[in-house]
Amino acid sequence: MAADNGKVMTAKEAVNKFVHDGDHLCIGNYTVGTCAELVFEVVRQEKRGLTVYSQSGILDVDVLVGGGCVNRLVSTYVIRVGGRNGGSAVERALKAGTLQMEDYSNFQYNARMVAGMHGFTFMQVFESVMVTDLFKKRTFLGEDKYRVIKCPYTGKSIVTVPAANPDVCIVHVQRCDKHGNAQYWGALGSVAAAALASKRIIVSCEEIVEHDIIRTSPNFTIIPAFRVDAVVEVPWGAHPTEVLGYYNSDRGMHAIFSSADKTGDGMKAWLDEWVYGCPDREAYIDHYISRFGSKTLDEIRARTFYTTPANFGSAFTSVWDENGRSRNMGVTMEELEVILQEQGVLYE
Amino acid sequence: MSKPYTLNELLTITAAQEIHDYENVILGIGVPTTAGAMAKALYAPHAILMMEAGLIDFVPLIPLNHIADAHACRGMSYMTDLFSTFTMTYRGFVDVCFLGVGQVDKFGNLNTTVIGDYYKPTMRLPGSGGASDFIAYSKRTVLTMRGGDFVNKLEYFTSPGYLEGGDSRDKSGLFPIGSGPSMLLTTKGVFRFDPVTKEMYLAQIHPKVTLEEVKKDIPWDLKVAPDLSVTPRPTDEEIDFIRQFNPAMAAGRQLAQDLTVARAMKKAEAKNGIA
Incomplete structure (x- = not known):
């Protein structure tokens, strides 16, 4: 189904072509509307030995770790379901020694991507980190987690983090044209920096739109076409997380996942049913509807609230x-x- | 006398009162977003509510599930990114931020990363997220703790409060002078920090709680304000706001979950023709 420019493809084709064992894989989305289908496809294709970069892990990181894809994780936040009596795939893997994690704060993690995005070798971060265990306790990055240098202008000590340039970024956006101009709006988080810092970019979107739509709303484009390797149209591609303007997060499905993620067996059964058991997103949605009916999906569809047009004339x-x-x-x-x-x- | 209220309502209202008019406020999920919505509606109409995902000057339509929730996006004034939200904090433009707590020591230093050894965790908590950066550079920080622990020594130092107490935070040269946690709100009371020693003390105690019940959670000899007061009773206006905006918060997590499950069961039974 490749279109004339060759970028439009299925999630299966995109992940097969652009995600390799041992890659540094960046999840581009931040907390809201994660690239669920691309994450599931990485698990289905049993990619191994990944170093995953995630600004803030929700179900995405736990699915990748639970699916056995990840050796190393660079992040600032991971979910923990069920409070004190709960758990997470990340916790189980850390305890089993199959996963190493390097902890940053939100700003520091993002600063690594911003440096990478602009082609710099490092970025200054806030000096307060020096008193914390984020600074003092290090895993696989060792000395290179942070380095302190002297500011050439003020003479003060400043803390830096190294640039990150992951091999591949997977990211879900609202809409994109077939060339790869990706438009995203709402909580911008660190989505643009994560994508632009990466060497290859797979964009999935709720819909592929005509190029004219992009040209009449360029302020929403966060990744330009010339940086994008693959464009994957996946309606409901972020479910059960949300996409502003398309659908809310599905609380019922989150509850099912949270309950499953408390134990390794629960996670395995969940992956069997929702990831391995559904060859693609269409099959996943069909399975969802067969279990819960389509009314639940209809209920979480977004109402419209359009931006006021701005005069670009x-x-x-x-x-x-x-x-x-x-x-x-x-x-x-x-x-x-x-x-x-x-x-x-x-x-x- | 105002109408009866729940503990959750009392906590949310107490947190909301920490937001003053014209302040720039960083909110987190749970009690803080409901508190922010309430402050904006009742006491601080010009406060600018912000979240680290880059949502600035938003008015939550309904209670939010996370810090990038779509329900905070409709009608916000400034859509920016995470990097800029933190650098505006670093530059001193944030007056107060709200943070949840896993472990806290007597000087308001926080652990939200791990229980046990970092390299061999007993329990992996979420991590820093934005907490470590916000508490460092926000002018004030309000800490909220539910189910967390007071400890003599943190198992992991995620976020800096008053370090070793006294003037150690200011003297380090790493933080804006005078910044730091201003309050810790728990299910039992309100703690504040001594202006000189920076050690936390009990400032207010919630109704139906005894001093012994507060002290038994705390492994050091807790100081208590000489003028210890009972947390003030919410007004009808405050209670009505919370019940209208966030009835599940008013009900409390357990009751809200029980009612939600009961409703789902009823719907499922109806679908299967049992009921």
Whole structure:
């Protein structure tokens, strides 16, 4: 189903082509509307040995870890379901010693991506971290988790984090054209930096729209086409998380996941049913409807609340006026060509 | 005398009163967003509510599930990113932020990362998220704790309060002078920090709670304000706001969950033609 530009493909094709064992894989979304279908596809294809970057892990990180894909995790936040008596796939893997995690604060993690996005080698972060265990306790990044340097202007000690340039970013957005101009709005979080810092980018979207839609709302484009490798159209691609303007998060499905994620066996059964048991998102939604009916999905569909259009217009769209005369020089094209001839500046 | 109220309502109202008019406020999920909505409606109409996902000057339509919730996006004034939200905090533009607590020591330092050894965890908690950066540079920080612990020594130092107490935070040169936690709100009372020693003391005690019940959670000899008062009774206006905006919060987590499950069961039975 590849379109003429070759970027439009299925999640299966995109993950197969652009995610490799041992990659540094970045989850581009932050807390809201994660790229659930792309995450599920990584698990279905049994990718192994990944180093995952996640600004704030929700179900996405736990599914990847529970699916056995991840050796190392760089993050600031992971879910814990069920409070003190609960647990998480991340906790189980840390205890089993199959996962190493490097902890940052939200700003520091994002600063690594911003540095990577702009091609810098490091970024300054807030000096307060020096008194904390974030700074003092390090795992696989060791000395390179943070380094302290002297500011050449003030002489003060400043803390830096190294740039991150993950091999591949998976990210879900509202809409995208077939070229890969990805539009995202709402809580911007760190989505753009995560994607732009990465070497390859797989965009999934609720809908592929005409290029003209993008050209009439460029302020919503967060990833330009020339950086994008694959465009995957997946309606309900973030479910059970939410997509602003499309659907709310599905609390019932979150509750089912949370209950499952308390134990390894629960997680395995959940993955069997919802990830391995559904070859793609269409099958997942069909399965959902067969279990719960379509009414639940209808109930969480977003109502409309449109932005006020902004005027992107300028005075002219051509240097030639309505009479075919140059607005500045006052001559027509024919008159200009005669003058050029008369002046002897044309080469024969 | 105002109408009867629940403990959750008392906690939310007590938190809301920490927000003053014209302040810039960073909120977290749970008690803080409901408190923020209430402050904006009742006491602080010009407060700017913000969340770290880059949502600035929002008015929550309904209680929020997370810090990037779609229900905070409709009608906000400024849609920015996480990087800018933190740098505006670093530059001193945030007056007060609200943080949840896993472990807290007597100087308001926090652990939200791990119980047990970091490298061999007994329990992995969520982590820093934005907490470590916010408590460092917000002018004030309000801590809310439910089910967390008071400890003599944190098992992991995630977020800086008053460090070793006294002037150690200010003297470190790493924080804005005068910043730090201003209050810790728990299900038993309100704790504040001594202006000189920076050690927390019990400032208010909630109704139906005894001093012994507060002290038994605390492994050091807790100081108590000489003028210890009972947390003031909410007004009808405050109680009505919470019940209208967030009835599940008013009910409390357990009751809300029980009612939700009962409703789901009833719906399922009706669908199967049993009921």
